Amino acid sequence: MKHIAICENHLYSKAYTKGKKHVSKSLITYALKDYHAKKLMCAHPQHVFVNRVGLTVSKKLGGAVERNRMKRVLREALRQVEKENQVEKGYLLVLVARQACANSKSTEVARELKRALVSLGLINTTVAGE
RNA sequence: GAACUAAGUUGGAUGGUUGCGCACUAUCACGCCGAAAGGUAGUAGUGUGAGGAAAGUCCGUGCUUCACAGGGCAGGAUAACUGAUAACGUCAGCCGAGGGUGACCUUAGGGAAAGUGCAACAGAAAAUUACCGCCUUUUUAAGGUAAGGAUGAAAACGUGAGGUAAGAGCUCACGAUACCCUAUGGUAACAUAGGGUAGGUGUAAACCCUAUCCGAAGCAACACCGCAUAAGAGAAUUUUUAUUUGCCCGAUAAAGCCUAGCUAUUCUCUUGGGUGGCACGCAAUUUAUUGCGGAGCCUUGUGGUGACACAAGGCAAAGAUAGAUGACCAUCUUCAACAGAACACGGCUUAUAGACUUAGUUCGUCU
RNA sequence: GGAGAAUUCGCCUAGUUGGUCGAGGGCGCACGAUUGGAAAUCGUGUAACCGGUAACACGGUUCCAGAGUUCGAAUCUCUGAUUCUCCG
Numbered sequence: 001m002k003h004i005a006i007c008e009n010h011l012y013s014k015a016y017t018k019g020k021k022h023v024s025k026s027l028i029t030y031a032l033k034d035y036h037a038k039k040l041m042c043a044h045p046q047h048v049f050v051n052r053v054g055l056t057v058s059k060k061l062g063g064a065v066e067r068n069r070m071k072r073v074l075r076e077a078l079r080q081v082e083k084e085n086q087v088e089k090g091y092l093l094v095l096v097a098r099q100a101c102a103n104s105k106s107t108e109v110a111r112e113l114k115r116a117l118v119s120l121g122l123i124n125t126t127v128a129g130e
Numbered sequence: 131g132a133a134c135u136a137a138g139u140u141g142g143a144u145g146g147u148u149g150c151g152c153a154c155u156a157u158c159a160c161g162c163c164g165a166a167a168g169g170u171a172g173u174a175g176u177g178u179g180a181g182g183a184a185a186g187u188c189c190g191u192g193c194u195u196c197a198c199a200g201g202g203c204a205g206g207a208u209a210a211c212u213g214a215u216a217a218c219g220u221c222a223g224c225c226g227a228g229g230g231u232g233a234c235c236u237u238a239g240g241g242a243a244a245g246u247g248c249a250a251c252a253g254a255a256a257a258u259u260a261c262c263g264c265c266u267u268u269u270u271a272a273g274g275u276a277a278g279g280a281u282g283a284a285a286a287c288g289u290g291a292g293g294u295a296a297g298a299g300c301u302c303a304c305g306a307u308a309c310c311c312u313a314u315g316g317u318a319a320c321a322u323a324g325g326g327u328a329g330g331u332g333u334a335a336a337c338c339c340u341a342u343c344c345g346a347a348g349c350a351a352c353a354c355c356g357c358a359u360a361a362g363a364g365a366a367u368u369u370u371u372a373u374u375u376g377c378c379c380g381a382u383a384a385a386g387c388c389u390a391g392c393u394a395u396u397c398u399c400u401u402g403g404g405u406g407g408c409a410c411g412c413a414a415u416u417u418a419u420u421g422c423g424g425a426g427c428c429u430u431g432u433g434g435u436g437a438c439a440c441a442a443g444g445c446a447a448a449g450a451u452a453g454a455u456g457a458c459c460a461u462c463u464u465c466a467a468c469a470g471a472a473c474a475c476g477g478c479u480u481a482u483a484g485a486c487u488u489a490g491u492u493c494g495u496c497u
Numbered sequence: 498g499g500a501g502a503a504u505u506c507g508c509c510u511a512g513u514u515g516g517u518c519g520a521g522g523g524c525g526c527a528c529g530a531u532u533g534g535a536a537a538u539c540g541u542g543u544a545a546c547c548g549g550u551a552a553c554a555c556g557g558u559u560c561c562a563g564a565g566u567u568c569g570a571a572u573c574u575c576u577g578a579u580u581c582u583c584c585g
């Protein structure tokens with residue numbers, strides 16, 4: 001599953017101010033309903049709802065190598081979560097990495113991300129009964 | 131055996147599951163474009179996929195645009211000598227100076243006698259030096275004098291003897307320094323020896339002088355396509371629709387505010403998108419080969435003390451665009467250091483765990 | 498990716514033809530005066546670290562960090578670090 005990246009800065013600021021927020025040890029998750037989802041669905045070849053994802057790793061957390069690693073870990077975690085559970089589509093997701101993310105494994109990050117998405121209501125817990 | 135010096139190499143490996151970028155091939159039922167052929171998204175397969183510093187952007191080039199007859203001024207850079215190189219502020223060799231017992235290391239290393247400036251405090255005086263002292267005379271003064279004194283980072287070559295009114299490179303001997311001449315060695319800087327001259331402090335990473343070099347900006351350059359009644363964002367207002375969360379009022383309900391979308395209008399702000407450049411290039415045909423070109427890389431040989439040059443053979447596949455190499459598991463000796471390409475190359479500088487190789491020095495012990 | 502600028506006491510800053518400079522001013526803070534008490538006003542002091550002292554005194558280092566030039570560096574030169582600004 002490929003994700004469409006969020007490129008515009010105003011979408012990030014919108015997600016920060018108006019979206020729902022969940023803070024955990026290694027990452028912060030923002031979620032906001034994507035009002036362009038219908039447009040994107042029309043543009044998409046399979047006509048499927050898609051979540052748009054933005055990864056934010058600030059320069060304070062390390063050099064280019066560490067930041068790239070964090071982005072990969074976050075992407076891998078999201079992939080695992082989407083594979084195992086039924087995640088609702090049509091949202092703007094912004095994942096902000098924190099300091100603890102640098103040394104943690106992707107499985108732990110995936111567990112945290114799942115908990116965050118459950119608390120934000122993006123995963124239907126009754127369906128994904130694990 | 132210990133302690134070092136110099137140069138170089140390497141920069142975790144193997145297997146499994148899963149996942150990403152690019153290139154090529156195949157496929158394309160369903161989706162999109164097209165009248166169709168077909169193309170594309172997708173799917174499958176194969177190949178390939180980050181460093182020694184990719185970093186800092188400190189130098190030098192290619193490349194691109196602008197400017198340009200030629201020259202000068204201004205501004206900037208460099209600075210022993212000889213060479214290497216496309217070029218360099220880089221590199222090699224060598225000389226001088228400094229450091230180390232030594233292998234060896236460090237060195238912005240032209241000119242202060244072209245001129246100007248500065249040298250605080252202290253000191254008589256910081257550059258045509260006379261305060262104390264010493265000596266002479268016509269003794270409330272003038273002259274001579276750099277031996278001795280005190281200051282300072284720095285005070286007018288050092289020691290001894292002669293000399294003198296007192297002194298002084300004033301003279302002599304020895305020694306140190308700078309410059310010039312001659313001889314020998316070296317391409318040269320320079321070294322050694324002999325002779326002569328001189329005593330004019332430091333600072334040029336102060337201005338400056340001399341010699342040499344430099345047009346400016348940079349891939350966010352630039353070219354093409356497309357597009358200006360355009361695209362995007364924010365705010366306000368109006369109409370309508372949807373339903374949940376929150377808030378306020380309230381005894382409850384109704385109604386309202388707020389939030390979001392769509393439509394329209396007004397105001398403000400921004401300039402966007404795609405392709406190439408760009409990953410060895412060009413041409414030819416046999417479509418995977420050949421030829422040519424590019425400061426490309428590796429190996430061997432020759433020349434050179436060396437940087438490097440020449441010849442022959444072989445090898446060439448990162449090319450993203452919110453930015454691709456990851457995650458998890460197992461084993462090995464340690465979950466390995468510094469760290470991520472963004473047009474390319476030659477250097478320099480800075481960061482760096484561990485392992486290995488070669489050459490050499492000093493000290494200790496044994497033979 | 499590229500081009501530039503800055504860094505001085507807790508905060509904001511002055512200081513560069515190199516010289517008596519650990520360095521001036523304002524805000525803040527502490528103490529005192531004034532007041533019944535406060536505010537305002539006036540006066541005095543006030544950087545950090547290390548050593549040292551019973552406590553002071555006193556000594557050393559530090560102007561982002563490290564080297565160099567110089568008799569002498571906040572200032573000049575080089576190399577790094579951090580922060581900020583700009584780009585068709």
